[in-house]
Amino acid sequence: MRRYIVRRLAQALLVVFGVSLVVFFVIRLSGDPTFLLLSADATEADRARFAHEQGFDRPIHVQYAAFVGRALRGDLGRSLRYRQPVLPLVLERLPATLELALAALVVSLAVAIPAGVVSAVRRNTAYDNLTMLGALFGQSMPVFWLGIMMILIFSVRFELLPTSGRGGLAHLVLPALTLGLYSTARVTRLVRAGMLDVIGQDYIRTAWAKGLPDRRVIFKHALRNTLIPVVTIVGLEMGTLLGGAVITETIFAWPGLGRLAVTAIFQRDYPLVQAVVLVTAMVFAITNLLVDLLYGWLDPRIRYT
């Protein structure tokens, strides 16, 4: 068990390391980094001094080593726009994104699991066909368009919910629904497929044959076994949700990591972009590790080796 956790942590580190490598080199190899990292009105002398300070005049592998060294001490550089260390800026925005992603996850599971179960149990009925068609629509809709349509209907037309910002529950509803729809559609299809698989198994037939009530067979015998693969997907969905948050936050002016990243890119605040990307990679790696451990807890047959 402990060896497994250590190995998974090593893998997570590898991911964060890989992402840092990509971001670092993309920013530096795209030309003179002083143009990316300094404001446009910097003079030639400013650039030279900054290049020397940041070590841009040294070989790139030395630069990367220095960057990693500082990063390990929690120093990811200073924001060009806010003129302060980037890490606290990013961490300050993290709760908002986590709140949004978790709300979306809860919404999508709460809708998808019952919808998928009923679809599988009533397979090939009108309900099933309609649900599957809805799921296909859900997977084909661009997140940003859905968000705009939500605003159009619920905020502009009926004036029920606020269009933007973070606050109480009312502010969370539209962004969470928007962000969660794609995952809802995907998980519904997955639960249905998993449920159909399980229903075909011998032990379910036995349970029916024993004359157990439908409810008991479906929820106790079938659903429990269906949920195991669903848990794995939840880990991956977190990635989809964190990615989707970039767009959802932009539409609803939600003060999270995604919006920070987008504004930072337009302000050419690359130290900040770099930090957002790295922190997101870390959050995602940790989520996946937790999901993996949860998986083993739910299904004792799984051995960590």
Place this chain on the structure above:
Amino acid sequence: MPTRAGAIGLAIVVLDLVVALFAPALAPHDPLDQDVTRRLLPPAWLAGGGRGHLLGTDQLGRDILSRIIHGSRVSLVIGFLSVGVSLPVGVALGLFAGYWSGRFDDVTMRIADVQLAFPFILLAITIAGVLGPSPRNVVLILAVGGWVVYARLARSQVLSLREKEFIEAARSLGGGTGRILLRHVLPNVVSPIIVVATFAVAQMILLESSLSFLGLGVQPPTPSWGAMLNDGRAYITVAWWLTTFPGVAIMLTVLGINFVGDWLRDLLDPRLQSV
């Protein structure tokens, strides 16, 4: 015969292709033609709707229908092109990785793992921000994001075929690696790859529209569905048609391609579950 959904999907895709191909002939107006006296006209069937502007006009008085018709070119070209670039690269990497195993395999698959373990859109906007937005860069970025699926698929096929007798036979007859992979392994990978690639086109169209929506993809004044949505956002309270119709265009296109993908999957490779 396609299923009903497959047929609908096919019809949508064909319609899209025809519209994109003959855009200048089909569009009632020049998509770039501005006319401030006719700005923000509602769709023709509504009160005050602009004559000759079926879906209304935008904030610069440009015809929305014409812009959607021309926008189909951007979506389809970028969607197909990015798959066209990432597919051969991914398949080749996967075939060699599976066939050679060893270090090349390790490195390729680790890179794939890292990439899958990260929300791609964040990397995409970073790269787009650094490289600067242009259609070429969008294709490049999407291709970078897309190769992993093909590589994994091709690799898994090679691994299962590598020890089969017919490959053994080809090898003992003196067939080189390239020949074996191309003539004996590749044909066995084609159908699952076609299925995956179909869904990928839909995915790429969605990603392109997201990038353009964020202002990091295709730039104005070139009509692109994502960019039109971005433009229309500022007028959401006064002109719903600016944001509604381009989104419908994206959704129908993606839905159509997904329908075709579902149908192809059932037809070519029933074992492939939802990908």
